[in-house]
Amino acid sequence: MTQALAGPFSTMLLADMGADVVKVERPRGDMSRHSNPYAEDDQERAFGGYFASVNRNKRSIVLDLEQEADRDIFLRLVPRYDAVVENYRAGVMEGFGAGYEALRELNPRLVYGAIRGFGDPRTGLSPYADWPAFDVVAQAMGGVVSMTGTLDGDVLKVGPSIGDLYPATLMALGLTAALLHARESGEGQFVDVAMYDSIMALCEAIVYRYSYAGIVTTPMGNSHAQLTPFDIYPTADGHIAIAAPTPKHWELLCAVMDRMDLAEDERTYSNNHRVANAAFVRETMSAWTCTLPTAEIVRLLGGIVPVGPVNNAADLFADPHVAAREMLVAVDHPGASRPMVLPGTPIKFATTPGGIYRRPPRIGEHRDEILAELEGDTP
Template sequence: MKVVDLTQMLAGPYCTMILADLGADVIKVEPPNGDMVRELGPFAVDDDQRWFGGYFQSVNRNKRSVALDLKRPEGREALLAITDTADVVVENYRSGVMDRLGIGYELLAERNPRLVYAAIRGFGDERTGRSPYRQWPAFDVVAQAIGGLVGINGPPGQPTKAGPGIGDMFPAVLAAVGILAALRSAERTGRGQFVDVAMSDAVLALCERVVYQYSYGGVIAAPEGNGHPMLCPFDVFPARDGWVAIAAHRDHFWAELCARIDRPELAADARYATNPARVAHRNEVEEIITSWTRERSRAEIVEVMGGVVPCGAVNDAESLSRDPHFAARDMLVTLDQPGSSGGYAVVGSPIKLTGDPVDTFRRAPLLGEDARDVLREVGFDDLHIDELRSSGTLTAAPFDRRGV
């Protein structure tokens, strides 16, 4: 599968990274100065070149790079030559930008009827639903807020953004799913289609509970800390050296927890015997558990509870790097860093396939590093490529993968 990646920042690159990890040939078409994330770091201590840092590396691995000035006719023609042979195009510009550049969906689809064209925008594309906000710019925190996540996250009375870029990354995952569905359709029908995922819509889908709580019960969900309004215990509890998550809301798990903290009588106590009863006595349940956990380390708690009561230590970056689970699952992979003498870890792929394992990871590309190879593949000769470079239409990389 050949994917033309016209995306920047996080949402679009994360989507195409998923496809690249699964084996797609992803060609990242960047503006002459590159994806702005290249400049954001963090950079390796000994990297004095700074072609890209950790942020760019993390979501642009396994891709090839071509840097074209799409405001020039020659740049648009080069892009069209690439998309004519592609299966998928992904972009995350604001609505209408691609059309104004003369490379919108209808034109590309007319030239390549099997093409699947995916857009990730803050508020969607008018082809699938004309939002009054369709021209508004949006970033992660805006999508999290409008989609309802900020309004239910954090401690009581203090709406809080989720730490990771959920407003970018979850739309990216949904876009990848939509792309794969549209490709299956194209295999059957010979026709591609437009795939549209709005960041705000995706966040709302992630917060599905708030909708049925309101429609069924008239409840307007609000921040409740780390707990769950319908489950107990289901929270994060203090340990002597940090925090531990415990989810013992099912009655048999509650009975196991009571036995392991040497309070077996609580399992039969009518105030705590069932989940609804525990929800009604939430403060008492949480104090019972806290009085036990705060006297023990995370490791001691997990040793007692692990494998029987659902629990897990609250990891930070350092403890994640030592966790045997993530090592066994190849969830931290080391990539070469141009300009540095070392390799650096990024997150691996959580998608595990037995027949086609996701186990090949190449570093992110330098700006325009693969331009010559990509353009040769679509029929450009070296003279034409050199002309594009000399005119400024094609950005020259410090070197390409073949040293040309």
């Protein structure tokens, strides 16, 4: 019962690890099916890259819960499965006669997961409970936008849709814990993750800084309020990340830069002193990095001081780390003459490996298969 990004990403994480995930779609399909980009020669356009990225390893059935026959099918499916996940606003599933309490009567072991902008009244009634929310709203209200931006104070949202992706990840964790409890006790439960709450938890630093010291964190560009050097620096041909806040790494960095004087300088000999003189450190670091190509700095510092180039998509496709870790996976795409590439699973198991083992589904592609399984359960 998930749609768009948050819900599908959460169930994708479970599907990548082997869960049998059935995507229940409305007749018009998940809204993300109709989003660009499409493969260049795809005449079928069953789905584009957005949908494919978060709906691999799933089966699809179309059910219109406003229609009694389809609602009955859904209710008959509930006892077969361990969990139901949805990311509608509060009350939508109850309007279909398929809210948690109704489903629990059919399957007492059922774990019911809900991702909402501001949570569900069952676990704490927010004054915003009825508000719709998207990623950018969660980022703004949860605090991450207030601490992200330029040194001049212009705020920016984070590039990836963390307002969806982080609550989705927490939901996968919460579902796993609840499923373990259900297995041991026979008792299911309602699992609620609010997008606002998730982003606030992710921004834990702004909470403790305000609580302990009354500091309202503001944008710091690419720097860190408590560590330096810890920044993105310009190079002769791009940008590079360097982090050397510890005494050991700072001394090693000074040696590579041929600036051992900085290891003793009263402005820079400890992390606290460098934080107090962050502008000087940034200027000094940039003066060095600007003279060298990115690859040369990586060669000098790699394996010695934490360092990494700022990779774009093309760089990721060429990086040997990505290939070694199987983080780009070619997946068949209906209607396209070539496979499309999707991110692999970052959760690596030594004994029971996950991965992409099923292409994303056409809408309703597995209806007959799922209904046959349901009929097989009929006494």
